[in-house]
Every structure is written in C-alpha cells, then in structure tokens.
Amino acid sequence: MxxxxxxxxHYSIGEIDKRLYGSFLEHLGRAVYTGIYEPGHPSAHPNGMRQDVIELVRQLDTPICRYPGGNFVSAYNWEDGIGPKAERPTRLDLAWRTSESNEVGIHEFAEWAEAAGTEMMLAVNLGSRGLDAARNFVEYVNHPGGSYWSDLRRKNGRAEPWDVKLWCLGNEMDGPWQVGHKSAAEYGHLANETAKALRAFDDKLELVVCGSSHSEMPTYPQWEATVLEETYEQIDYISLHMYFENYEKKTAEYLALPQKLDRYIGTVGGVIDFIKAKKRSKRDVKISFDEWNVWYHERKSDARRMKEWDWPHAPVLLEDIYNFEDVLQVGCILNTFIRRSDLVRIACIAQLVNVIAPIMTEPGGGAWRQTIYHPLQLASHYGRGTAxxxxxxxxxxxxxxxxxxxxxxxxxxxxxxxxxxxxxxxxxxxxxxxxxxxxxxxxxxxxxxxxxxxxxxxxxxxxxxxxxxxxxxxxxxxxxxxxxxxxxxxxxxxxxxxxxxx
Ligand code: AHR
The missing domain is CATH 2.60.40.1180 (Golgi alpha-mannosidase II)
Structure with a gap:
C-alpha cells in the first residue's frame, strides 16, 4: 500500500506547548507509596524517594505533573500532608476505599518534582471542600511569608514559595462517582467564585475548570457550555478526560478510537467558541486534556476487588500491563494531540508510575519501562516545535x-x-x-x-x-x-x- x-x-498549526507531554500522579494504589516513595529501598534518597524511578521520569522529560488527584482530591485535606510525619493522620480515602497515611504531602511531592525535573500542576478539592480550603492551599504554596499559611510552610521547612502557576479547580465534577459531585450550574458557580478568590491573590495563575469525564457522559457537551458560561472570564483551560479500551479485542475498532478523541476535542472547541462569542469576550480558553491513557486491562477485576477489601494502604490497583497494541494506540493519541495543538495546550498521561502507567516498580526491587513509555518518550523529546x-x-x-x-x-x-x-x-x-x-x-x-x-x-x-x-x-x-x-x-x-x- x-x-x-x-x-x-507555510502550512503550520502553531507552536506546541511543551506541556502537551505532561503526566499525572494520584494518591492511588502504588503510584506514590512503593511507586515514587519507598523509604528503605536500595535506591531511595534520605527523603524516601526512589532514584531509579526519578531517573526513568527524567528520561521521559515530562514538563508538568498533575497532583494529588484524580478522584482522590475530592475528599482530600491538604493540611493532613504537612508537618511532622509522625503526627499526620491516617484517613480513609473514599474514592478508592483505601487508607491514606499522608506520609507524602505537598512538601515531599515538591521535592520529588524538582528532582524529577518536572513542574507541579496542583488540584484543589472542590468536592468535599470549597473556596476556603483552596485559597489557603494556594497561599501555603505560593505566598513568600508574613501570613498564617505561608509562615506555617516556612516553619515546616520550606522558606521559598514554590510558585505553582497551574491549578485545577476540582476533578471530574460531572461524575456521579465523585465525592461532592455537582450539577454543572452548581459546579460552575463554585469554580467561578473560587477562581475569583485565587485571582484576588494572584492574577497570573493559570486555572483549569472541569469539563467532561468522557464524551459518553449524559451531560456532555451541555456541561461544558454551562460551566463555561459561569466561568469564562476567570479561567484559562477547560479539562477533558478520556480512557481507551479494547475489551472486544478488535484491533481495527480500537485503533479507530482516536477519531472519537478528535471529534471530542473539536466539539469542545466549538463550545468554547460559542461561549466566547456569546460573551463578546476577548479571552481565549484552551483545552487541558489532563487525563488520557489506555485503561481496561485490569479495570473490571479491580472494581470487583475494591468492593471486597478492607481499606488497605497502597494496594495493587489499576496496574494495567500494556502490550504492543497499546503502543500503536498511544502513538495515535499523541498524534491527535499534536494535530490539535492549537486547542489542546496541556495533556497529561494518566498516570505516571504503577497506576495505568508507563513506569512500573517492584517493592524493594527494580523499575522498568512499560511498552507505552516509548512512544511517549519519543514524542516528548522530538515532538516540540511547530506542529x-x-x-x-x-x-x-x-x-x-x-x-x-x-x-x-x-x-x-x-x-x-x-x-x-x-x-x-x-x-x-x-x-x-x-x-x-x-x-x-x-x-x-x-x-x-x-x-x-x-x-x-x-x-x-x-x-x-x-x-x-x-x-x-x-x-x-x-x-x-x-x-x-x-x-x-x-x-x-x-x-x-x-x-x-x-
Ligand atoms: O486515573 C484514574 C481515575 O480516572 C482518576 O482518579 C479519575 O479522575 C478518573 O476517573
């Protein structure tokens, strides 16, 4: 053929934002514990972070890493993860029915991100919490000092603010599975008020509002229209998520799914244009495709196991083992993002380590690259410039x-x-x-x-x-x-x- x-x-799409090759780490399964963090591991630094994993992440050259969730963030108290580790509470994580020791919080993640050569993209909890916890978190992370939260950060060992620019206003708030799920109007109102408060602190922040969890959601694409109607003048990106499945083992159908991804991006681009025109706005809103990957290999058995277990800490969960067919899929997904890079400025593979991830680890043992690591690494290294x-x-x-x-x-x-x-x-x-x-x-x-x-x-x-x-x-x-x-x-x-x- x-x-x-x-x-x-002379025929270009535009400059690619390097954050198209972003990633995501959630407090979920073994992503954090025995993934990036394993005190006592032969390669661990004194702070417990595994150097073998840091090395593989550095080789991937992922410019941003979204944290700490995911569904996890919607019932997360960020304050649980600061201060002396011995005093941090163990909490029940309602999203994944596990226990969270809080040994890793914002300080540990920030240290890890610096070592791994990636910038933080942080999410605030707009599920079980709201504006107040969000503004306090941003103050803790970004204010130099002289205020309650910034001085607490200094007391906890970090003098300089981290100056995180990119913030997600909640996660998948359209999903009934989400703790604190809301209607589009409720979420849009809360996201807008939260964005206004964060902008009152720092107008330069880049804010991401939740779009649809996938394009089969019954509320899609009206969700995007309603949320953007509420928030358009305050936000920079609308987030989209999509996971790819091949339960029926039909390769041709599976590899056609990026066409659906393309339509999804195009439709949301149309909604953005509609709201922009309706508001007579000069503002440009773009797409943050901050969760995407193949996810089906272990999905059904994980759902069964989760129902039965008794709140384990860092269990094996969502550990899909990828195959060569998934390389082709990931290649086509990345191609779609490059071709749509005028609209999609940020994209995060979900996730980075152990949990539906390009990098796997064995507790106490080695770390290795899954098949899908390779197309991602090639695109991240060589897919920068003009599309x-x-x-x-x-x-x-x-x-x-x-x-x-x-x-x-x-x-x-x-x-x-x-x-x-x-x-x-x-x-x-x-x-x-x-x-x-x-x-x-x-x-x-x-x-x-x-x-x-x-x-x-x-x-x-x-x-x-x-x-x-x-x-x-x-x-x-x-x-x-x-x-x-x-x-x-x-x-x-x-x-x-x-x-x-x-
Ligand atoms: O990445 C796994 C989960 O998928 C995330 O926690 C959630 O946002 C999405 O449904």
Missing part, C-alpha cells in the same frame, strides 16, 4: 467509531532551532507494508534521515520485570530512499515509526 505525505513550511498541517493521501477503512479511518495516522513537527522535521507515523493496517513518500516543501534540501521503529509480531507482547525490553524502539537502516526534497520509507504492518529529516 502507498501513502503520500506533504509538509509545507505542521500535513497533506495526507492514503487509503482508509470503515469502523463503527468513524466512517473513514486512514490507515496511516501521522503528525509532523518542525523544530526550527535544531533544523529537524519529525514525523510520527502509525501503520493501522494489520497485513500490509506501507510505502510512505514524504515530500517537504520550502524546508531546504534534505541531507539526513533517521528512522526509529517500534514493531513486534505479537500485538500482545509486553514488557515485564523479567523481560523489560521486549518492546522497544530500534533504529532502522536501509529502508529509506532520499531525493532533494522527498524521502521514501517503508513501514511494516501494525507499527509505530518516528521519521526524522534534516
């Missing part, structure tokens, strides 16, 4: 999700500073090789090409503790032909490629 892709220097508006010509297939799904899913990024053009390409055809002709117009003469391939003959292939490199990227030689402004690359069936041209 043939495909033709043309990139033109290109590609012209793509290839055959499509029909699916239940979308009438026409191109076999080649591709995005392109130009890093003007380094002079590289990078294409991320997924061949969604299961049997046929694809000969891809890449033409680049007005970028100058091509001198070099690199082709990185992730391919496995078994869609179910996984990376495990004992076989951590089963699925990983490889440099390919010999498949590329090169002319002045054109290269030809052959990509195998069901494969992920990164093609770089200089």
């Amino acid at each position: 043939d495909a033709r892709v043309t990139a033109h220097a 290109l508006n590609l012209d793509v010509d290839c055959q499509s297939y029909t699916s239940d999700i979308a009438g026409s799904v191109p076999y080649l899913d591709v995005s392109g990024v130009h890093d003007a500073e380094a002079g590289w053009l990078t294409f991320f390409a997924v061949n969604r055809h299961g049997q046929e090789h694809m000969d891809v002709e890449l033409s680049v117009e007005r970028f100058g003469t091509i001198k070099a090409i690199e082709h990185t391939l992730i391919k496995h003959d078994d869609l179910e292939a996984r990376n495990t503790k004992d076989n951590p490199e089963n699925v990983k990227p490889q440099q390919v030689g010999g498949t590329a032909s090169l002319e002045q402004n054109r290269v030809g690359v052959t990509v195998p069936p069901y494969s992920y490629s990164m093609i770089r041209i200089k």
Whole structure:
C-alpha cells in the first residue's frame, strides 16, 4: 500500500506547548507509596524517594505533573500532608476505599518534582471542600511569608514559595462517582467564585475548570457550555478526560478510537467558541486534556476487588500491563494531540508510575519501562516545535467509531532551532507494508534521515520485570530512499515509526 505525505513550511498549526507531554500522579494504589516513595529501598534518597524511578521520569522529560488527584482530591485535606510525619493522620480515602497515611504531602511531592525535573500542576478539592480550603492551599504554596499559611510552610521547612502557576479547580465534577459531585450550574458557580478568590491573590495563575469525564457522559457537551458560561472570564483551560479500551479485542475498532478523541476535542472547541462569542469576550480558553491513557486491562477485576477489601494502604490497583497494541494506540493519541495543538495546550498521561502507567516498580526491587513509555518518550523529546498541517493521501477503512479511518495516522513537527522535521507515523493496517513518500516543501534540501521503529509480531507482547525490553524502539537502516526534497520509507504492518529529516 502507498501513502503520500506533504509538509509545507507555510502550512503550520502553531507552536506546541511543551506541556502537551505532561503526566499525572494520584494518591492511588502504588503510584506514590512503593511507586515514587519507598523509604528503605536500595535506591531511595534520605527523603524516601526512589532514584531509579526519578531517573526513568527524567528520561521521559515530562514538563508538568498533575497532583494529588484524580478522584482522590475530592475528599482530600491538604493540611493532613504537612508537618511532622509522625503526627499526620491516617484517613480513609473514599474514592478508592483505601487508607491514606499522608506520609507524602505537598512538601515531599515538591521535592520529588524538582528532582524529577518536572513542574507541579496542583488540584484543589472542590468536592468535599470549597473556596476556603483552596485559597489557603494556594497561599501555603505560593505566598513568600508574613501570613498564617505561608509562615506555617516556612516553619515546616520550606522558606521559598514554590510558585505553582497551574491549578485545577476540582476533578471530574460531572461524575456521579465523585465525592461532592455537582450539577454543572452548581459546579460552575463554585469554580467561578473560587477562581475569583485565587485571582484576588494572584492574577497570573493559570486555572483549569472541569469539563467532561468522557464524551459518553449524559451531560456532555451541555456541561461544558454551562460551566463555561459561569466561568469564562476567570479561567484559562477547560479539562477533558478520556480512557481507551479494547475489551472486544478488535484491533481495527480500537485503533479507530482516536477519531472519537478528535471529534471530542473539536466539539469542545466549538463550545468554547460559542461561549466566547456569546460573551463578546476577548479571552481565549484552551483545552487541558489532563487525563488520557489506555485503561481496561485490569479495570473490571479491580472494581470487583475494591468492593471486597478492607481499606488497605497502597494496594495493587489499576496496574494495567500494556502490550504492543497499546503502543500503536498511544502513538495515535499523541498524534491527535499534536494535530490539535492549537486547542489542546496541556495533556497529561494518566498516570505516571504503577497506576495505568508507563513506569512500573517492584517493592524493594527494580523499575522498568512499560511498552507505552516509548512512544511517549519519543514524542516528548522530538515532538516540540511547530506542529505542521500535513497533506495526507492514503487509503482508509470503515469502523463503527468513524466512517473513514486512514490507515496511516501521522503528525509532523518542525523544530526550527535544531533544523529537524519529525514525523510520527502509525501503520493501522494489520497485513500490509506501507510505502510512505514524504515530500517537504520550502524546508531546504534534505541531507539526513533517521528512522526509529517500534514493531513486534505479537500485538500482545509486553514488557515485564523479567523481560523489560521486549518492546522497544530500534533504529532502522536501509529502508529509506532520499531525493532533494522527498524521502521514501517503508513501514511494516501494525507499527509505530518516528521519521526524522534534516
Ligand atoms: O486515573 C484514574 C481515575 O480516572 C482518576 O482518579 C479519575 O479522575 C478518573 O476517573
């Protein structure tokens, strides 16, 4: 099968915000405890943080990390996580029916984030709590000193404010499962008043209001319209979430799901435009896609186990083991974000360690990369710069999700500073090789090409503790032909490629 892709220097989508490659850590399962934090682990620092995990996070180069939830945040008292550890209370976490020791709180997470080379994106609790707890938390985190909360932070060992810019106003407040779930009007009012209070403290904060938990929610997309109607002038981003499933083991349908993601983004973009016009506003609101990933491998059995257990601390929970098929899916999701990067400025893979995560750990043992780590790392490293508006010509297939799904899913990024053009390409055809002709117009003469391939003959292939490199990227030689402004690359069936041209 043939495909033709043309990139033109004058046809771009816009500058990619590096926070498109963000991540998320929730107090959930083993994400924090025995994930990033495990005192006594051979690689642990004196503060209990695992250096082996920090190293893998640093290699991922994730610019922001959302914390502390997730559903967890909607019944969380941030004050439980400050002060001497021995005096911190153990609480019941209503979201996941577990116990929370509070050994890790904002100070520990901030230290970890600095070591891991990522910035904090913090969420406030607008479920069981409200404006007052939110403003106190922001004051504790961001005020230099001379006030009750900032002086308490200083007393607790941190003199300098952390100066966190990006704040989420609650989590998935449209979901009936959420502690303190609200109607769109109730939530919109609370979010707006909270945003006003936070802006009274610091007008430069970037605030994220909750959109829909997924596009099958009965309230979608009216939720977005009502919430934006209430909050438009006070907020910067509306958050969207989506998880990808393949319960039926139908690869073609599974790999068509990013078409649904694309529609979801486009629809919410339309709602933003509608409210902006209705309000005669000059303000631009963008999308923070702050939870996305594949999540289905362990989902049903986790739901059963949770019902039965007796409030364990840091149990195995949501530990999906990803396969090669999920690499293709994650590649297509990231491509969608790049193509929609004019609207989607922030995106966070959910989550980062152990819980539906690219990084896994064994308590007392090693840490390794899941299969999906690799497309994320490649996009995070090489998907920075200007997103290109590609012209793509290839055959499509029909699916239940979308009438026409191109076999080649591709995005392109130009890093003007380094002079590289990078294409991320997924061949969604299961049997046929694809000969891809890449033409680049007005970028100058091509001198070099690199082709990185992730391919496995078994869609179910996984990376495990004992076989951590089963699925990983490889440099390919010999498949590329090169002319002045054109290269030809052959990509195998069901494969992920990164093609770089200089
Ligand atoms: O990431 C797991 C959970 O998924 C989060 O806690 C919640 O926000 C979403 O439903």
